[in-house]
Amino acid sequence: MLKCENLCKSYGGISAVSGVNLYIKQGESVGLIGSNGAGKTSLFNLLAGFEKPDKGEIFLIRGGEKTKLNGLPPHARIKFGIGRTFQNLRLFKDMSVHENILAGALGNGQNPDCCLHLLEELGLFPLKDAKAGSLPYGSRKTVEIARSLASGAKLLLLDEPAAGLSETEALYLAGKLKKLRQEKNLTLLLIEHNMDFICGLCDRLYAMDSGRIVAEGRPRSVLHSPAVIDTVFGGAPYVFA
Amino acid sequence: MKNKNSRKAFRNIAPVCLTAGIAALVFGRGAYGAQLVCRMLISASMAAGLDIFAGLGQLSLGHAVFAAAGAYSCALISARTAGSSGIAAGLAAGTAAAVLLALVSGFALLKLRGDYLALASLGLCETGRVFMENTDFIGGAAGLYGIPKFAGPLNTFVLFCFCATVCAVFNGSKSGFISRVVAQDEEAASSIGIDVRRVKIAAFTLSACITALAGGFYGGIFGFISPRDFGCARSVDMLLAVIVGGAGTVGGPMLAAMLTEAFFAFFPSAAEPRMIIYALALIFLTIARRRRVAENGL
Ligand SMILES: Nc1ncnc2c1ncn2[C@@H]1O[C@H](COP(=O)(O)OP(=O)(O)OP(=O)(O)O)[C@@H](O)[C@H]1O
Ligand SMILES: [Mg+2]
Numbered sequence: 001m002l003k004c005e006n007l008c009k010s011y012g013g014i015s016a017v018s019g020v021n022l023y024i025k026q027g028e029s030v031g032l033i034g035s036n037g038a039g040k041t042s043l044f045n046l047l048a049g050f051e052k053p054d055k056g057e058i059f060l061i062r063g064g065e066k067t068k069l070n071g072l073p074p075h076a077r078i079k080f081g082i083g084r085t086f087q088n089l090r091l092f093k094d095m096s097v098h099e100n101i102l103a104g105a106l107g108n109g110q111n112p113d114c115c116l117h118l119l120e121e122l123g124l125f126p127l128k129d130a131k132a133g134s135l136p137y138g139s140r141k142t143v144e145i146a147r148s149l150a151s152g153a154k155l156l157l158l159d160e161p162a163a164g165l166s167e168t169e170a171l172y173l174a175g176k177l178k179k180l181r182q183e184k185n186l187t188l189l190l191i192e193h194n195m196d197f198i199c200g201l202c203d204r205l206y207a208m209d210s211g212r213i214v215a216e217g218r219p220r221s222v223l224h225s226p227a228v229i230d231t232v233f234g235g236a237p238y239v240f241a
Numbered sequence: 242m243k244n245k246n247s248r249k250a251f252r253n254i255a256p257v258c259l260t261a262g263i264a265a266l267v268f269g270r271g272a273y274g275a276q277l278v279c280r281m282l283i284s285a286s287m288a289a290g291l292d293i294f295a296g297l298g299q300l301s302l303g304h305a306v307f308a309a310a311g312a313y314s315c316a317l318i319s320a321r322t323a324g325s326s327g328i329a330a331g332l333a334a335g336t337a338a339a340v341l342l343a344l345v346s347g348f349a350l351l352k353l354r355g356d357y358l359a360l361a362s363l364g365l366c367e368t369g370r371v372f373m374e375n376t377d378f379i380g381g382a383a384g385l386y387g388i389p390k391f392a393g394p395l396n397t398f399v400l401f402c403f404c405a406t407v408c409a410v411f412n413g414s415k416s417g418f419i420s421r422v423v424a425q426d427e428e429a430a431s432s433i434g435i436d437v438r439r440v441k442i443a444a445f446t447l448s449a450c451i452t453a454l455a456g457g458f459y460g461g462i463f464g465f466i467s468p469r470d471f472g473c474a475r476s477v478d479m480l481l482a483v484i485v486g487g488a489g490t491v492g493g494p495m496l497a498a499m500l501t502e503a504f505f506a507f508f509p510s511a512a513e514p515r516m517i518i519y520a521l522a523l524i525f526l527t528i529a530r531r532r533r534v535a536e537n538g539l
Contacts, residue, residue: 048432078434086432092425103422106415108434151433 001026001155001187002047002082007056009046016042018211020056024155029181029188031198031219034208035232040191041087043208044157047189048084049074078108083153085144087160087191093133097124097143100132104150118146122176138169142176149180158190162197170197177201195223195238207232250409250417250491257492261285261401261499269394279462281502282397283455286404287475288482288498290451293408295488296417297444298424299354302476303346303362306369307449309471310342311335311456313379316388316466328391332457339453343446351441354427366476373468384467385460392461400458401495404451408491411447420444421489452479474515481519485526 007020016039024030034040045051047058049072058069060080069077074084092100101115101124119125122142127135132143141161148156161177162170174197180186192198198205198219205222207215209231215222222228223238261282269278291304315331322330350361374382411417419440423430427437460466482501486493505512 050428050432073436074428074431075434075436078432084432086429090426090429090432092422092429094425095421099418103418103430103435104433106419107422107430147429147433 001028001061002059002189003061004047004058005056007043007046007058008054009042009051010054015211017046017053020208020211020213022206022213024187024189026062027181027185027187028204029202030190031202031205032189032191032208033193033195033198033205033222033228033232035234038208038231039211040208041159042211044084044159044189044191048082048157049077075107078151078153081152081154082157083148083151083155084157085141085148085159085161087163089140089144091132091140091143091147093131095132096129097132097135097139098128100143101146101150104147108151110150110152115150118150121180122146138165138173141165142173145177149184154185155187155189158188160191160193162192162194170194173197174201199223248413250413253412253490253492254405254409254495257285257495258402258405260496261398264499264503265394265398275394276462277503277506278394279392279397279458280506281499282394282401283392283458283462284478284482284502285495285498286397286401286455286458287452288479288486288494289404289408289491290448290453290455291479292448292483292486292488292491292494293411293420293451294445294448295483295494296412296420296424297441298488299441300359300480300484301362301445301448302359302473302480303350303365303369304449304452304479305366305471305473305475306346307339307343307452308456308459308475309369309373309468310338310449311453312460312466312471313373313385314338314453315457316385316460317379319389319391319461320385320387325391328389328461332454335453335457336450339449339456340446343449344442347442347445347449351438351445363473363476366473370468370472373471380467382468384465384469386465388460388464388466390461390464392458397458400455404455405491405495407447407451412489412491416440416443424489477516477519481522485522 001024003023005021007017009017020043032040046053053070060067060069092103098115098119101118102112105112105115119128124142124146127139132140135143145161162173165173178201181188190198202219204217205219206213207222207228214227214231215225229235229237264281265278268274287308291301294301314335318331318334319327346365350358350365353361373379379385419435423435423437423440431437459470478501482498483494486497511518
C-alpha cells in the first residue's frame with residue numbers, strides 16, 4: 001500500500017532519517033521501534049506530508065497503480081487515505097469530543113453520520129459532549145484515533161498510541177485496534193515503546209537507530225536480533241511480560 | 242448540530258441588532274445625531290468584518306486598507322454617476338476591489354501567523370496610507386470631496402443587520418465550523434484533510450468584503466474622505482472592538498465598536514488620549530482574562 005525508497009531528512013547537522021526503505025502491504029499491521037531520537041516521528045512526518053524529504057521517494061500503491069506522494073501536503077494525503085495521530089496529542093481542545101470527530105468527517109468530505117457510529121465503537125459515546133481538553137489522557141488518545149478514522153483514514157499512522165496508558169488501558173486499546181482493523185480493513189503503521197503492545201498487534205516490525213532501519217521482520221526475530229538488542233535495549237535482550 | 246450552531250449564532254446577533262435599532266431611533270434625530278448613528282453602525286459593521294477573520298484565531302492590523310478600498314471605490318464612482326445606481330455600483334466596485342486586494346495580499350500575508358501576521362498586516366495598512374497620500378488621482382493627502390451624502394440612520398441600520406446576518410450565517414455554516422477548527426490547531430486540521438491555507442484566504446477575503454462594504458458607506462456620511470480616516474488608528478479601533486467584544490462572537494465586537502464610537506462622541510476630550518485609554522483597557526483585559534490569554538491568546 002505504501003512504499004518509500006531511500007528517504008532522507010536532516011535538520012541542520014542532525015540526520016534524523018537517512019536512507020530509509022520501507023513498505024507496508026494492504027491490510028498489514030506494521031510496528032516501528034527504536035530508542036528516543038531514533039527518527040521515528042521524523043519518518044512519520046515525511047510519510048504524512050508534514051515535512052519534505054531531502055531525498056528519496058514515497059509511493060502509494062493501490063491495485064497495481066503507483067502514485068508518487070512527494071510534494072503533496074498533508075490535507076492532500078488524507079484524500080489517499082493516509083491519516084495520522086500525533087505523539088504530543090493535537091486535539092481541538094475547546095471543542096467537544098463529538099465536534100472533534102465531526103471535524104474529521106467534514107474536513108475530508110466524509111458523511112457526518114459515521115461519527116456517531118465511531119463514538120459507539122470506540123466507547124466514547126458517554127463522553128461525546130465533554131470538552132476534548134478536559135478528558136483523561138487515555139480517552140484523548142482514543143479521540144485522536146477516532147478523528148483520523150472519521151476523516152477516512154485507511155492507512156493509519158499511530159505515533160505511540162499506548163504511551164502514558166495504564167496496562168489495562170493499553171490492552172483495551174489493542175483490542176479495539178484489532179477489531180477496527182478487521183472491520184474497516186485498515187492498514188496500520190505504529191510507533192511504540194511498549195513491546196508487549198506492539199507484539200500483540202503487529203505482523204511485522206522495523207527497528208530504527210540514528211535515522212536508519214537496523215532490523216526488519218517478524219516481531220520476535222526483530223526483538224532478538226543483535227542490532228536491536230544493542231541499539232534499542234542497550235545490550236540486554238527484551239524479556240516479555 | 243448544524244441547526245444548533247446557527248441558532249446560537251442568531252441568538253448572538255439578535256440583541257445587538259435590537260440595540261442598534263433603538264440607538265438609531267433615540268439618537269438618529271437632527272444632523273449631528275444622524276451622523277453619530279451612522280458612524281456607530283458603520284464602525285460596528287467594519288468590526289463584524291474583521292471578526293470573521295479573527296474567528297480563525299488570527300489578528301489583522303491591516304483591515305483599514307479594505308475599508309479604504311471600499312470607501313475610495315464607492316466615492317469615485319458615486320461622485321461621477323448620479324443617483325442610487327451610482328451608489329450601488331460604487332458599493333459593488335468597492336467590495337470587488339477589496340476581494341482583489343485581499344486575495345493578493347492574503348496570498349503573501351497568510352503564510353505568517355500570530356504576532357508575525359499582525360505586524361505584517363500593520364505594514365499593509367501603512368502601505369495603504371502612503372499610497373493614498375501620494376496618489377493625486379484619489380485626492381492625495383487632502384482627500385476626496387463631493388461624495389453624495391447617502392448614508393443615513395436607516396440605510397446604515399440595514400447595512401448593520403446585513404453584516405451581522407452574513408457573519409452569523411457564516412459562523413453557523415460548515416465553513417464557520419472549519420474556521421474554528423483551524424483556529425484550534427492548524428497541523429491537526431491539515432491532518433484531517435482541511436486545506437488550511439485555502440480556508441484562511443477564503444475567510445480573509447469574506448472578512449475584507451464586509452469591511453469594504455461598510456467602508457463604502459463611510460464616505461456617504463460627510464461626503465468627504467481622506468487618508469486619515471483609514472490609517473492605523475482605524476485598524477486598531479476595529480481590532481480592539483474585536484478583542485474587547487470577544488473574537489468570533491459577532492455580536493460582541495459590534496456592540497463594542499458602537500459603544501466606543503458613542504463614548505468618544507459624548508466625551509470628545511477623551512479622543513485626544515485615545516491610545517492611552519486603549520492601552521489601559523488592554524492591560525485590564527489581559528489581567529482579567531489572564532488564564533485564557535495564556536492558553537489561547539486574547
Ligand atoms: N523539527 C526539527 N528540528 C530539528 N531537529 C529535529 C526536528 N524534528 C526532529 N529533530 C531531531 O531529529 C532526531 C529524531 O527525532 P524524532 O522525533 O524523529 O525521534 P523519535 O524516534 O520519534 O524519538 P521519541 O521516541 O523520543 O519520540 C532527534 O535528534 C531530534 O532532535
Ligand atoms: Mg517520536
